[in-house]
Amino acid sequence: MNSGRNSVLNAKPVAIMGGIRVVARIRPQQNSELEKDCIVSATGPDGDASSQPTVVRIPSFKNENEAFSFQFSSVYDQASTQQAIFDNEITPTIKHLFNGFDVTIFAYGVTGTGKTHTMRGGKSLAERGIIPRLLSSTYRRCRKIEKDSAGATSVGITLSYYEIYNDKVFDLLEAPEKRTMSGLHLRDNGGKTVVVGLTERPCKSLKEFEKIYDEANVNRSTSATKLNAHSSRSHAILCFKVTMTTGDDVRVSTASAIDLAGSEDNRRTDNGKERLVESASINKSLFVLAKCVEAISQNQARIPYRESKMTRILSLGQNNGLTVMILNLAPSRSYHLDTISSLNFANRTKKIEIRELENEPITKGCSRAVPTSTGASMHRQPLRPLASTIHNTTMGAKASSKQEDKPAKMFSVYSDRPRNPSMATQVPRDTTKRSSPLKRPSEAGPSAFNRPAKRRSLDRGRGGPSRAMSKEAIEDMIEKKVTDLLATRAMDHASAAPVPEISEEVQRRLELLEKKIDGHDDEREQGLTFLLMAKQHGARGENKSALRMFLLARDYFPDNAKLASKIERLQGKLQDQRRTGQGSAEPDKRMTNEESRRPGEEVMDSDDKNTRVRHDDSCANDDEYRAGLEGTNEDGYDSADSFRYRTKKAKGSKQAAANRIRREEDTGCPDSPRTKQLLGIINSREVEKIRLLQGVGKKRAEAMVEALCGGEEGDGSCQVVVSSLAQLGNVRGISFKTVEKMRSGLMAS
Numbered sequence: 079m080n081s082g083r084n085s086v087l088n089a090k091p092v093a094i095m096g097g098i099r100v101v102a103r104i105r106p107q108q109n110s111e112l113e114k115d116c117i118v119s120a121t122g123p124d125g126d127a128s129s130q131p132t133v134v135r136i137p138s139f140k141n142e143n144e145a146f147s148f149q150f151s152s153v154y155d156q157a158s159t160q161q162a163i164f165d166n167e168i169t170p171t172i173k174h175l176f177n178g179f180d181v182t183i184f185a186y187g188v189t190g191t192g193k194t195h196t197m198r199g200g201k202s203l204a205e206r207g208i209i210p211r212l213l214s215s216t217y218r219r220c221r222k223i224e225k226d227s228a229g230a231t232s233v234g235i236t237l238s239y240y241e242i243y244n245d246k247v248f249d250l251l252e253a254p255e256k257r258t259m260s261g262l263h264l265r266d267n268g269g270k271t272v273v274v275g276l277t278e279r280p281c282k283s284l285k286e287f288e289k290i291y292d293e294a295n296v297n298r299s300t301s302a303t304k305l306n307a308h309s310s311r312s313h314a315i316l317c318f319k320v321t322m323t324t325g326d327d328v329r330v331s332t333a334s335a336i337d338l339a340g341s342e343d344n345r346r347t348d349n350g351k352e353r354l355v356e357s358a359s360i361n362k363s364l365f366v367l368a369k370c371v372e373a374i375s376q377n378q379a380r381i382p383y384r385e386s387k388m389t390r391i392l393s394l395g396q397n398n399g400l401t402v403m404i405l406n407l408a409p410s411r412s413y414h415l416d417t418i419s420s421l422n423f424a425n426r427t428k429k430i431e432i433r434e435l436e437n438e439p440i441t442k443g444c445s446r447a448v449p450t451s452t453g454a455s456m457h458r459q460p461l462r463p464l465a466s467t468i469h470n471t472t473m474g475a476k477a478s479s480k481q482e483d484k485p486a487k488m489f490s491v492y493s494d495r496p497r498n499p500s501m502a503t504q505v506p507r508d509t510t511k512r513s514s515p516l517k518r519p520s521e522a523g524p525s526a527f528n529r530p531a532k533r534r535s536l537d538r539g540r541g542g543p544s545r546a547m548s549k550e551a552i553e554d555m556i557e558k559k560v561t562d563l564l565a566t567r568a569m570d571h572a573s574a575a576p577v578p579e580i581s582e583e584v585q586r587r588l589e590l591l592e593k594k595i596d597g598h599d600d601e602r603e604q605g606l607t608f609l610l611m612a613k614q615h616g617a618r619g620e621n622k623s624a625l626r627m628f629l630l631a632r633d634y635f636p637d638n639a640k641l642a643s644k645i646e647r648l649q650g651k652l653q654d655q656r657r658t659g660q661g662s663a664e665p666d667k668r669m670t671n672e673e674s675r676r677p678g679e680e681v682m683d684s685d686d687k688n689t690r691v692r693h694d695d696s697c698a699n700d701d702e703y704r705a706g707l708e709g710t711n712e713d714g715y716d717s718a719d720s721f722r723y724r725t726k727k728a729k730g731s732k733q734a735a736a737n738r739i740r741r742e743e744d745t746g747c748p749d750s751p752r753t754k755q756l757l758g759i760i761n762s763r764e765v766e767k768i769r770l771l772q773g774v775g776k777k778r779a780e781a782m783v784e785a786l787c788g789g790e791e792g793d794g795s796c797q798v799v800v801s802s803l804a805q806l807g808n809v810r811g812i813s814f815k816t817v818e819k820m821r822s823g824l825m826a827s
């Protein structure tokens with residue numbers, strides 16, 4: 079490809095088809111892990127141990143005698159070195175970066191499997207990871223180009239580095255004190271996702287890079303967890319832009335190296351509440367990534383990129399250029415299901431096909447847009463139909479001048495599933511031509527031109543929103559418009575110079591306002607997270623957990639009729655299950671949310687799917703649950719190891735107490751011993767007993783008995799039996815708060 083060119087700058091844009099190159103790396107066992115527990119191995123094709131491994135083998139979770147095999151472009155075993163991975167997988171991409179292709183390298187895997195080790199690595203030369211090696215090679219190549227062109231071509235590198243922490247983007251090249259609560263905004267700019275206001279720092283040498291990189295890494299959010307002493311709590315994205323200038327020609331390409339945070343099974347982490355919130359956010363974004371991969375591989379119309387900032391930035395299958403995914407795996411049994419989940423995810427990812435599109439050279443003085451200096455992240459090519467791209471290669475400038483007339487956003491995502499199965503057999507596999515510069519001959523698929531290509535969304539792109547637009551598409555469009563508007567405002571704000579001095583008082587008020595807005599967004603987002611979790615539990619048939627999540631979501635969307643009817647339906651379903659005795663088969667967990675679920679789980683083999691879920695259908699622990707609700711801590715979580723969340727807005731209010739009590743009853747579990755005890759005392763109508771309840775006293779006890787017996791209007795017969803806490807809370811003069819207080823003062827027997 080591109081061989082025989084005198085100068086890289088004379089190249090015309092070239093589109094070729096390629097997939098995401100997925101390679102697996104198995105980390106060595108750690109001191110705490112036993113050799114006999116090593117269950118993951120790397121082999122050559124057909125189990126041949128002598129050739130370069132391409133297959134990961136792992137036993138089935140249910141039956142150790144059965145094994146799963148997953149084939150990847152390459153597999154690196156426990157003994158593989160940083161050097162080997164870099165030489166084989168990354169070095170070939172560097173020349174393409176200088177040929178105008180964007181390059182994305184990302185590490186994916188469960189926590190503690192070696193992603194940061196692979197990307198960043200250690201301090202010694204041998205232990206250096208992909209990022210420092212990539213920069214080192216890039217600078218070497220820059221010097222060579224400048225030398226070979228006798229100074230006619232100059233190459234500049236600018237760096238940006240940011241993290242996505244709790245779904246917020248923070249600049250790692252800025253001091254942490256400068257962070258705002260909401261982080262940086264994202265914006266779509268001609269098919270690229272741009273981080274507004276991100277620092278782009280020119281970086282002249284490897285030494286300078288190392289200094290900047292080390293300092294920035296101090297700002298990255300890491301913490302010790304039970305599974306990793308230095309666990310990354312954020313997705314870290316390092317981008318460097320290579321700008322080659324020869325006279326008036328400028329060519330810009332970007333390399334992005336991404337160290338994703340690892341998914342965590344929180345039943346193994348012992349995470350406290352702060353770690354749990356992070357973990358839930360990490361798992362959610364990885365879950366969205368799995369959903370995107372799933373949607374792409376099924377050729378779905380809607381790819382849910384926008385559901386998380388990470389997927390929006392990564393834009394898997396949308397960003398043209400070369401993409402390498404390194405799947406990090408732990409070899410030990412304790413990771414068994416996590417490893418199978420990751421392997422399933424990677425297996426799908428490798429089937430995504432994307433166009434590898436070379437960046438067009440820019441001529442100085444020409445009106446064509448130059449990437450903004452306000453900070454860009456994943457520099458995606460403007461998305462356009464494949465046909466026009468092919469045209470570009472032959473029509474050159476004529477074709478590109480027409481581009482302004484084209485629909486704003488047209489793109490093609492290719493899956494390996496041919497639309498017409500018969501065509502797959504008709505199209506001969508061309509194994510002599512390499513469809514991608516990264517692919518080895520053995521894995522090169524059919525080229526762009528003989529593949530039954532699927533062009534997505536072209537019709538939609540043409541005439542603006544079509545009448546048949548789905549609700550999701552409209553929501554997407556609105557969300558996009560709003561975020562773009564916000565981002566544009568933020569960008570205008572950032573670039574408006576000089577900024578007039580504002581008084582401290584105004585600044586303070588602005589900050590307060592920002593916090594208020596953030597808080598509002600956070601609350602809505604929290605509600606949406608509960609809804610998402612509820613849907614996931616529902617999809618896995620965990621109805622009870624789904625109901626809990628829906629009930630938690632109700633606090634955020636109290637007037638949502640659809641939600642209310644969902645809750646009602648689910649309650650009915652659970653009641654039916656209890657009546658017919660089916661409930662006991664339903665998997666349920668105390669840990670009822672996203673943070674306990676592994677991303678990619680939904681693609682797990684059905685054999686293994688349910689085995690990891692703890693079966694616990696009893697309501698025996700309900701008192702514990704209720705006690706937890708009463709004793710929620712100041713952050714709104716009921717205890718350090720729980721994710722049951724209480725809304726801040728409702729905290730302490732009468733309404734909140736009523737909600738809590740109703741929610742308990744909605745779950746349909748039988749009364750706890752304390753509830754029974756309280757109702758017994760109340761139904762005794764004995765002032766002497768009732769007055770001893772917490773927060774009551776003689777006068778209130780007398781008033782209660784009077785109210786229970788119908789008050790002055792009642793007949794005084796005290797016939798009515800109070801059968802539930804909700805009923806008690808509705809008795810005149812007895813608030814739900816009092817009910818909670820009375821019950822919490824009782825000793826559970």
Ligand SMILES: Nc1ncnc2c1ncn2[C@@H]1O[C@H](COP(=O)(O)OP(=O)(O)OP(=O)(O)O)[C@@H](O)[C@H]1O
Pocket residue numbers: 104105106187188189190191192193194195196306308309310311338339340341406
């Ligand atoms: N190939 C390897 N060789 C030697 N040690 C390794 C290797 N891979 C990982 N390790 C060690 O395993 C531990 C966990 O690795 P690392 O922190 O890179 O995991 P991670 O996947 O980035 O985890 P998290 O998602 O929690 O950040 C570290 O102590 C690291 O040094």
